[in-house]
Amino acid sequence: MFFSMTGNQYLEMYQRSIDDPAGFWSEIAETFYWKQKWSPEEVCTENLDVTKGPIKIEWFKGGKTNICHNAVDRYVEAGDGAKIAMYWEGNEPDQDGKLTYSELLDKVCQLANYLKSVGVEKGDAVVIYLPMLMELPIAMLACARIGAVHSVVFAGFSADAIAQRITDCKPKVVITCNAVKRGQKLIPLKDIVDASLVESAKNGVTVGICLTYENQLAMKKEDTQWIAGRDVWWQDVVPNFPTRCDVEWVDAEDPLFLLYTSGSTGKPKGVLHTTGGYMVYAATTFKHAFDYKPTDIYWCTADCGWITGHSYVTYGPLLNGATVLVYEGAPNYPDPGRCWDIVDKYGVTIFYTAPTLIRSLMRDGSVYVDRYSRKSLRVLGSVGEPINPTAWRWFYNVVGDSRCPISDTWWQTETGGFMITPLPGAWPQKPGSATFPFFGVQPVIVDEKGREMTGECSGYLCIKKSWPGAFRTLYGDKDRYETTYFKPFSGYYFSGDGCRRDKDGYHWLTGRVDDVINASGHRIGTAEVESALVSHPKCAEAAVVGIDHEVKGQGIYAFVTLVDGVPYSDDLRKSLIMAVRSQIGAFAAPDKIHWAPGLPKTRSGKIMRRILRKIASRQLDELGDTSTLADPGVVDQLISLSDS
């Protein structure tokens, strides 16, 4: 198969991006439309060293642009208006829709005009609480068009979680829809928003308008609770506005959006991204990491409620003029073959998803995959957690028929775009390794004292120098911004993740550094033990945490979910421990295996180890904030199985 970039071309470009970042990124930025060019001496201004003054990152200062113009108008103006911008697949296999770039522009303009008509201005916040309807990216783009700052809240969060975010960013308008069906479950989104607005009003933040899209496939207008004066039906107002709306030219450093992190490690952080650098970075990473071609049909299973849905459902692909598939439903509804059904239906060429979904589909068995052709696929991608080599191989061999490279993209809400990722075909893959840095990114691995290590090594993953997609602050909390990311190791951005570099220079993410276990002096990354457990044919998923241990300092405590139908037994316990002993060594053997029918996960599908640590050490009254858990019921199940 033919891919655009060879390893040597990468090396050459990478070197240039490091030697001359201003020149490298300016050249790329020039391929976008700027109403006014940035000052050439201010391509990048930065200070990442707290000992030298406040942290500052600025890119393309003085430039004026608009990301919506670059993602939509630019393609319509170039004559590509008839190209499909978005396909939409609903919860049920017979529900679908599509929008061309011209139609998308019309819809974005109408909503933008409506928002302006109710007084939303440049710099105002708008909270969006929508499921994966096309109206979600439309709403993001409409805000960006008029310079409003969107804050998308994943439409699975509780009223309290929305209220927290509303209280924080004080939006003029909240955009939602009355309800959504996910699988067979009806979720009354508007009721949840109503409750959140009562809550935020108690905190002194009153929102004047709740723009509500009538999602007829899920709930009728008449069944929707309504507060006259505040609530407005989208369909009653938005279509009446003109399909032309001038864009607001904003400064490269004007805020584009505010988004909260997944909350895997504690209270979510309000990450703020600005316009110019983010635009250039999201577009460029998308193009190279997926080897994008204009004929591609691209599908990312992430929800726009997460950074992945911002950079790689909405902005990255549209900035490249791509055709994006937006899927509303659950990946295993009506059965675990749904993803491949969708791939065949639309001829999806690039498929980007998360390890949690790969592991769950793997557990359901290859039969569901084999039923479909999947011959259109050419590039696969993974994000969110380290992908266990066993899950990687299944994805590669079964889903991709051993012919599609996997881009295992390591990045964060904070980084705006990919940081360490393979480029398809450019170098040999190693299952489970995110491989090498993207252009302009200088990953360094430091020890506890912040000393850079070279060659084969393992330690704390930091980034030297800024990159255009870097976040600029934590909203309203500059202190936490500096303390969390820049104070641990002066001069560097600290990712919070552990990383190992092998003899060939490949990067292996080992999990969060807070989760690293120190057993008898051996520092053990959670990802490595989990991967060894998952390689056991009867283990579907595993999560490992450290507990106090009298002799070793810390012991290894493993929560294990078995493949469906496999009974718990002591023999199986022994054989799981053996799997770790033989693959890593006796020092990493779990001291305890705790059977887990399910694991506590964030709503973006990540395992929440901090809760597992509390369960493992029986500190049950200190479970902390569980509001970002997808299914809090799992916790009780685990507690009740503690002594089995």
Ligand code: ATP
């Ligand atoms: P919080 O910061 O609130 O605890 P979070 O870190 O889970 O939440 P995100 O920004 O959504 O929020 O996730 C980024 C993290 O996800 C990374 O720091 C890393 O731990 C993990 N991650 C993402 N992609 C990969 C990958 N390809 N390989 C390994 N880990 C990954």
Ligand code: MG
């Ligand atoms: Mg994080």
